[in-house]
Amino acid sequence: MIKPLRIALAGLGTVGGGVVRLLDQNSALIARRAGRPIEIVAVSARDRSKDRGVDLSRFAWIDDTTALATHPDADVVVELIGGSDGPALTLARATLGAGKGFVTANKAMIAHHGLELARAAEQANTALKFEAAVAGGIPVIKGLREGMAANEIARVYGILNGTCNFILSKMEAPREQGGGRDFADVLAEAQALGFAESDPTFDIDGVDAAHKLAILASIAFGTQPAFGTVAASGIRHVIAADIAEAAALGYRIRLLGLAEDGPYGLFQRVHPHLVPISHPLAHVTGATNAVVAEGNFVGRLLFQGAGAGDGPTASAVVADLIDIARGEYGPAFAMPAEALAQHQAADPGERRGRAYVRFMVEDRVGVLAEIAAAMRDAGVSIESLIQRGSGGEDGSVLVAIVTHEGPERAVAQALERLRGSQSLIGQPMWMHILG
Amino acid sequence: MIKPLRIALAGLGTVGGGVVRLLDQNSALIARRAGRPIEIVAVSARDRSKDRGVDLSRFAWIDDTTALATHPDADVVVELIGGSDGPALTLARATLGAGKGFVTANKAMIAHHGLELARAAEQANTALKFEAAVAGGIPVIKGLREGMAANEIARVYGILNGTCNFILSKMEAPREQGGGRDFADVLAEAQALGFAESDPTFDIDGVDAAHKLAILASIAFGTQPAFGTVAASGIRHVIAADIAEAAALGYRIRLLGLAEDGPYGLFQRVHPHLVPISHPLAHVTGATNAVVAEGNFVGRLLFQGAGAGDGPTASAVVADLIDIARGEYGPAFAMPAEALAQHQAADPGERRGRAYVRFMVEDRVGVLAEIAAAMRDAGVSIESLIQRGSGGEDGSVLVAIVTHEGPERAVAQALERLRGSQSLIGQPMWMHILG
Known part of the structure; x- marks a missing residue:
């Protein structure tokens, strides 16, 4: 027996x-x-x-x-x-x-x-x-730890929080399917439906995704888990107009956890991103999770499935038990703890990429010039700019900018120059474009 | 040491x-x-x-x-x-x-x-x-064998041949991107580009995908590999008009390997399918592979990546070597060979589903009635029917039918009734609609 x-x-x-x-x-x-x-x-x-x-x-x-x-x-x-x-x-x-x-x-x-x-x-x-x-029922830890073990992995990213993805895909749905609404409105619906907790802070502010990202990054890169250096923000400040502008430009907005390991250090961020419509993550809707990892031999792998729920999560727990029953297990983070490197946190200012920056501004002469000058003075090269009356009662105007590829530092400097400007209503919304 | x-x-x-x-x-x-x-x-x-x-x-x-x-x-x-x-x-x-x-x-x-x-x-x-x-660099054997090991798996299916997917996505591309052409034309281009072998038979007739499907089915269902009972056909007979009609109906055509294990036996088929545009597989383009498996606790999981090439394939080979170096391996087909069941091959006639059937017919009175009568007499319920002049010099007419869900036997019987009809030009094209 x-x-x-x-x-x-x-x-x-x-x-x-x-x-x-x-x-x-x-x-x-x-x-x-x-x-x-x-x-x-x-x-x-x-x-x-x-x-x-x-x-x-x-x-x-x-x-x-x-x-x-x-x-x-x-x-x-x-x-x-x-x-x-x-x-x-x-x-x-x-x-x-x-x-x-x-x-x-x-x-x-x-x-x-x-x-x-x-x-x-x-x-x-x-x-x-x-x-x-991480990612509920999706065997992504196994995928990284074993399936991609032969690869140097330069980047791992994905949709790690089902609540946020549910909300974003609701917001981007056609108006007749309940879309076109702002965040707070859709959150209330998600809570009523049981897709968001009554205290949704950990989900919608990116903390839950940051926990998962730190674990994925450790296994992918062979580094010690470094939750403390994950820069996390969530989807609270995404408005219906951002979704619409992104769509017009050929993108969908997704809350991505993204980690990179390079000569400049270990970079970990949870933030809403513009994802090109041609990318598989743009087609991940509802409470689904999906993780992409890029290996130097295997190329881009995608793992997708249910990120939460009793069935999927139990499936992953019992998969671990089966590995143990089979005797097929080893170091938790893919290599012995003492072999895990301790990489310095990267300075995001040194990263290069394209950005989407959206301002809500007063409808008066000179506002656009002020923004354009700040961008120019910081060395940000503008690829496209849309100015649109919001149609709201306050007469506010939306200005959405897409930049050419450049250092993130330049965008940060431009926004710093505009800080406290009397022309701006609220905070600008800066999102990175997945490249 | x-x-x-x-x-x-x-x-x-x-x-x-x-x-x-x-x-x-x-x-x-x-x-x-x-x-x-x-x-x-x-x-x-x-x-x-x-x-x-x-x-x-x-x-x-x-x-x-x-x-x-x-x-x-x-x-x-x-x-x-x-x-x-x-x-x-x-x-x-x-x-x-x-x-x-x-x-x-x-x-x-x-x-x-x-x-x-x-x-x-x-x-x-x-x-x-x-x-x-199976599927080159994608760790799908590991995903089924270990990641989904806690689940009863009812169905596994996917895009298992990169050459065919390359050709189909070329065919469905907009005309200005080289789309809208028939199979033979695109195959010649794929061969010139090195995406298809000079003798492409194994790829385009579904044999390569059938090999992979038999392996996946064995691991998913705990059955002995049964390549001999995979019904395989390929994409030779897909024409540009099929792609166009499918698109108009909200589908894309993909060569799918699909295996199911049910009370009626083990079902294994490689055949072009109509995939709803809302399904992730509809967005898999180029030489990419993707596999979906459905578990009774985890739900639907998707694994996607490069299905061929030296880098991805080497990645999978070395992943196996790392498992062996770690001592993390066990029975090849997820359970001991003696525990693998031997399930009878299912009769496809007993499967239920929706079908797309396309005829090329002579442009003359009574043809549509003949087809409609054959469908009626076999008990096939028609959901939609399109008749369209082909615009070709031969004056042929295309008739494309989408059926309601019903037994495959009925469709087979309807086609049997039409066999040898003087009205039909060439063989009808019967594709299953992924449900």
């Missing part, structure tokens, strides 16, 4: 319930694929009495979550509690310290403490796996 | 040269990722004197390719000779028989003899890997 892989499960929310259901429903298939059964033996969550729609009476209930780490019947602990620190981190340290395997969907914890945990896993010669932490 | 993984390489064509270059150029990175260096020790090819643009003097040259299998310095043999039988198969058997690992890009051999070779690898407790055999 082959020994099953025995699991202790911490956290019984949406994803935890999904893992229980998946291991029930696909158990025979999983045993064939993994070479042995995978069985939950113990569970722990905050509220024992809550009805979760799955039979938990088969499993030992452990009140003290940390005690799962030393549960004598468990080979692997699955952590689905969440949070970068607190009980999740305590459990991770205790589990790896006890020499058991550890599987998690916790992007915040891996982005912040992944290096420490990878070292602990290597010392204990056990598994640390977190496929579900 | 950590022992390197030592490689014997058979075949020094485009891909073989790519593997040598990749292992040279990325050697330090690969050693960090794999935990040890990967080094070629011996090579074998037909012509020793040929200049391949890489320095081969570092490696032992072995005239007798089969002798690589027992080369005392080699841990793994990489086979890049090609051909389903002959020297490639002899080498595979000898290598696995000698207990060494075996890595290949040979889709034909794996489609025909994969089960035998998987058994041999398991008996010898060694690795058999063939990521490069």
